[in-house]
Amino acid sequence: EADIYQTPRYLVIGTGKKITLECSQTMGHDKMYWYQQDPGMELHLIHYSYGVNSTEKGDLSSESTVSRIRTEHFPLTLESARPSHTSQYLCASSWGQGDTEAFFGQGTRLTVV
Amino acid sequence: GENVEQHPSTLSVQEGDSAVIKCTYSDSASNYFPWYKQELGKGPQLIIDIRSNVGEKKDQRIAVTLNKTAKHFSLHITETQPEDSAVYFCAALFKAAGNKLTFGGGTRVLVKP
Numbered sequence: 001e002a003d004i005y006q007t008p009r010y011l012v013i014g015t016g017k018k019i020t021l022e023c024s025q026t027m028g029h030d031k032m033y034w035y036q037q038d039p040g041m042e043l044h045l046i047h048y049s050y051g052v053n054s055t056e057k058g059d060l061s062s063e064s065t066v067s068r069i070r071t072e073h074f075p076l077t078l079e080s081a082r083p084s085h086t087s088q089y090l091c092a093s094s095w096g097q098g099d100t101e102a103f104f105g106q107g108t109r110l111t112v113v
Numbered sequence: 114g115e116n117v118e119q120h121p122s123t124l125s126v127q128e129g130d131s132a133v134i135k136c137t138y139s140d141s142a143s144n145y146f147p148w149y150k151q152e153l154g155k156g157p158q159l160i161i162d163i164r165s166n167v168g169e170k171k172d173q174r175i176a177v178t179l180n181k182t183a184k185h186f187s188l189h190i191t192e193t194q195p196e197d198s199a200v201y202f203c204a205a206l207f208k209a210a211g212n213k214l215t216f217g218g219g220t221r222v223l224v225k226p
Contacts, residue, residue, distance in 0.1 A: 041200055041219035043157070048213070059115070059215070090156050097212050099145035099164070104156030
């Protein structure tokens with residue numbers, strides 16, 4: 001079982017609220033990722049990190065921001081949530097160069113009303 | 114840019130039959146091709162991966178084949194069982210894009226008893 005945890009699992013929040021989705025892993029992985037998953041299944045990379053103090057934007061433009069102050073922690077923040085941010089958010093981590101297994105959390109299903 | 118095409122998007126098979134999912138990728142320098150299975154309410158989980166130095170890999174009822182010349186790879190599931198019903202994702206590691214793992218659009222597999 002993967003040691004990567006996301007909280008909360010489900011979140012319903014009003015428009016304009018600031019939210020932070022938490023992601024923690026206890027495997028000491030260097031690389032961490034955030035994916036946004038459509039209802040239609042597709043996984044879109046929105047942020048990734050090579051290690052502490054490293055953050056990069058992914059393929060899909062996102063209004064969210066991330067930070068990597070500690071190896072094990074990679075939170076995602078939305079300063080002002082909108083209904084268009086409603087989606088499933090998946091966090092993942094892996095070793096080194098990315099050519100090894102990526103372990104995924106169970107996801108956070110965010111609904112903005 | 115980095116692109117992974119996956120077909121079909123849905124696949125319905127009778128229990129005991131085989132299922133085949135195909136993917137093509139755009140970066141000829143890619144050397145790592147994992148397959149993930151996502152069950153309802155869970156994050157994706159690695160089921161098998163293949164590297165560019167081999168053409169085929171098997172693990173019990175699942176196998177993956179890779180054709181580097183044609184830039185395509187396939188997942189084969191034999192003797193399908195109801196528990197194989199899930200969404201399957203192929204992925205390719207794009208070295209030119211900083212070792213980013215890019216996923217295909219997913220295949221929803223339904224195994225009918």
